[in-house]
Amino acid sequence: MKIREINAMRGPNYWSIRRHKLIVMVLDLEEMEQRPTNTIDGFLDRLKTMFPTMYEHRCSVGEPGGFFQRVEEGTWMGHVIEHIALEIQSLAGMDVGFGRTRGYGEEGVYNVVFDYMEEKVGRYAAKASVSIAEALTSGEPYDLSTDIQQMREIREAERLGPSTGSIIEEAESRGIPWIRLNRQSLCQLGYGANQKRIQATVTSQTSSIGVEIACDKEDTKHLLEQSEIPIPKGEIIRTEAGLKEAVEYVKFPLVVKPISGNHGRGITTNITNWEDALFAFEAAKKVSRSVIVEKYIVGEDYRLLVINYKLVAAAKRTPAHVIGDGKSTIKQLIDKVNADPRRGYGHEKVLTQIDINDLTLGILEEKGLTLDSVVAKDEFIKLKDTANLSTGGTAEDVTDIVHPYNVFMSERIAKIIGLDICGIDIMTTDIGQPLPDTGGAVLEVNAGPGFRMHLAPASGLPRNVAGHVIDMLYPPGSTSRVPIVAVTGTNGKTTTTRLIAHMVKMKGYKVGYTTSDGVYIQNRLLMAGDCTGPASAEFVLKDPTIDFAVLECARGGLLRAGLGFKNCDVGIVTNVAADHLGLKGIHTIDQLAQVKAVIPETVLPDGYAILNADDDRVYNMRKSIKCNVALFSMDERNPNIKRHARNGGLYALYENGYITICKGEWKMRVTKAVNVPLTFDGRAAFMIQNVLPADRKS
Structure with a gap:
């Protein structure tokens, strides 16, 4: 099997509006396309042995053991890899559960989609799951524990x-x-x-x-x-001579700690003799040049x-401590404490596991104890x-x-x-x-x-x-937000985006906008090139000088990483046409329309989705959105417009040479199309169409 590419979704996307963190792996099964699981001797047994907890995967059967049932009946390896990727993340302590495997549009090639919590872990899981599936197929041994530990460590390093x-x-x-x-x-x-x-x-x-x-x-x-x-009471010191003077002044018991530091690094408490004071001084000096010696407070x-x-x-x-039970060694007591499910690695859980280090051994030694000592029942042993x-x-x-x-x-x-x-x-x-x-x-x-x-x-x-x-x-x-207008479609996106940005600027806003020719902040080009993806949207939204964003959103960025924002106030779809088909697994106009529909589906409930009533695929997007809908049309006789008008809806028309705003039966003629320069004296119908959705914001 061959991984063609791995993409990480970080916002609303083609696969899910609600689930933003998804790995999308394009996987070529190669010869495994001809080998469903029920044709591989011993595959199910090996899968159960490696992943007994996968019994909880219900799959489409809808009950525990459902996935194993699918494997027994025969399913394709892309589906198995999806479940393995989820399971190994779960075993590493991550709460994931969503997955989908869908055809890519080529024989034997699939989109394997699954949840992640940390992107690097998700990418690791994608690669590891393919290796695991290959080992399960061939019957070769596989060290799963190494993957689990590696994912835990990556998560701990990457997570907030x-x-x-x-x-x-x-x-x-x-x-x-x-x-x-x-x-x-x-x-x-x-x-x-x-x-x-x-x-x-x-x-x-x-x-x-x-x-x-x-x-x-x-x-x-x-x-x-x-x-x-x-x-x-205390003193600041830097030398051993200073330590002697501080001990004479403050007197035992003492606390010695670095003048700067955190998380308890270099701090020693309840010091009662010179040898321990000197040891504590050296420990504190490793953290800070200057050291505080102060009175130990009971x-x-x-x-x-x-x-x-x-x-x-x-x-x-x-x-950190243990309580004696009269029979267990201190090491055994520590192991019992660390077995508490609330304790984990680093900040993995609400409590951290107790690490045995030189400081721990030193504290025990002061009390005449070792890790092998058995202490009395209910005795408190500080570690x-x-x-x-x-x-x-x-x-x-x-x-x-x-x-x-x-x-x-x-x-x-x-x-x-x-x-x-x-x-x-x-x-x-x-x-x-x-x-x-x-x-x-x-x-x-x-x-x-x-x-x-x-x-x-x-x-x-x-x-x-x-x-x-x-x-x-x-x-x-x-x-916390600024108004966001998002514009997508096959044609007219850039013109519509620029027009809206201009109108908003004329209203006094400081606008940031993205287009296929660059990113503009307050009308100044700061990034040149095709800037219609999520990184460019984030560039604008991170800028502290803007108070309005207009974002052109193209299919490429949506399929590569999802949107660069969670919600918008206005989402515009200009049209959907048969351009760029055959790329990134999008082979039909209906699939392309589903990509574009991500924009109106992210509009806030009190916002507006502005849809082209002359394009049935765009018009039908209204069925899956949960916000207000406004339409635009070049044809006042369009039945979609008439239906919308009867329901009191908001829409824009090109009517008798005028750009007209309507709500229900109420109409307001904004201007003649010939008065808008980019329509080329009203002769460029496609430019008039680009003006109509923008006019909603005027």
Whole structure:
């Protein structure tokens, strides 16, 4: 079998308006076209052995075991590969389930279509599924575990982190569009002039100087101390000699940590002797040139999350640990904890697996323990110095019991440092009492705090903290979008796009538009060439200077990657003709019409699909859309127009030499066609037709 091409859909597409993330693999079965599964000895048994969980695939049979039934009866290898691609992604921890296999228009060649969550994983699954199918056919052994692990690692490297992901998920739930700007966590919410940006939990509104202060623990401690916020006694040092002086000044027990850093890197707590202090100093120096030595505060570790200068969540954090049962070794106890289905690799799940490293072994050694030690029943064995979730710690939501003084203090700290989103770490014996009364202290103020402990605590109520971020970025009454007019069709797209852009510009908008000859921002050509695909649409929608977008959308980009936007306000289809047939698996005019229909099907419910009533294929698109419909026609006697008029619909006509706008029986003559220069004194009927859909926006 031979893979001809693999395309990744990233927006509404020919295969699905609703499912944007689809892999479309063009697969040539070659000689396997003549070998359905029921003709391959042992194929079904080998498939069941490798994928017993595939029993849940119902397929067209509609019941568990349905796919196995299809394989037993005989199905083609493209169909099998579709199911394998879905199953291996599921085994790697991804929630996928949609698939289709359809003929490409050539004998033995198929479009194999299936869901993905991360594009690189989807592409990997496409290739791996073909290799697996070939191994199952030949009976050769295949190492599936390597593929599963590789896909997990790719997903972890490519996916948005839990904090960024929660903000994006909340934005999507409110209909706010978004664009990922890099392979990390930099994302754009909204379009054009109404866009905002986030990078993890730092926003485009976050103060740069506030972030700098929070990242410099010395400056943070200084500002808090000046503001009468309780902080631990401490010193900033760089040398071993400085460490000796700091130990004499602060006295044991101590905490040693780098002056800059995150996720608990380089931090050692509850140091009680010089040897451990020196070891901790060297560990901190690996993270930062300067090191803080401060008094160890007895108590529990709490994180207070402040968004838009209001406390929205609080969590009690516990370092990675095990509880003895009197019979299991520490290593066995760790394995049991890691077997918790809530724990996963990195940020894969709500909790992270506990990693055994030198720090863990050192903590155990201090207590005279090893991984092979058996500890007493109910004995608490700490495995990490810090309570970060990223090192296997757990969190308990305590938002509802934070003392009002501590609420006031946390909101005041956010103002003092100047952070719209910050995480405040405090140590206290009782979060339900004022911090000064317990002898507790503020340990750190963090810019870009993680949300995972609040979104999915190990115990207590989950808090939708991402909702507070969206409330801050887009308060009630604000908008995240800019108006989008999308234009498609076989002929007339560019003319119609340019005409609409010109009219909108005359209304005072700052317009970005795409055409087959380039991308224009405020009437300036910024990219030359055929720019009718999704990348060009995104170029316009990412531009912060535009407040209106007019986007020409051609078939090529739609088939290659889908649309570059989720919804539009107006979708125009000029016509569908027999051009470009035989390319990308589109062999008939009806198939081409289905490609073009993607545009009107993405129009928002209160928007308009503007359709050519003189073209039956375009006119029939109205049956599958969920928005208002406006028509245009060169023939006032067109029965489609008459029917639309009787229903009170909006339409544009070329009538007695006039371009006319109508609604029901009401008519308004806009101008004579001869007065529109591009109609060549009214002689170019095709240009008059291009004017009619554009006139809706005038």
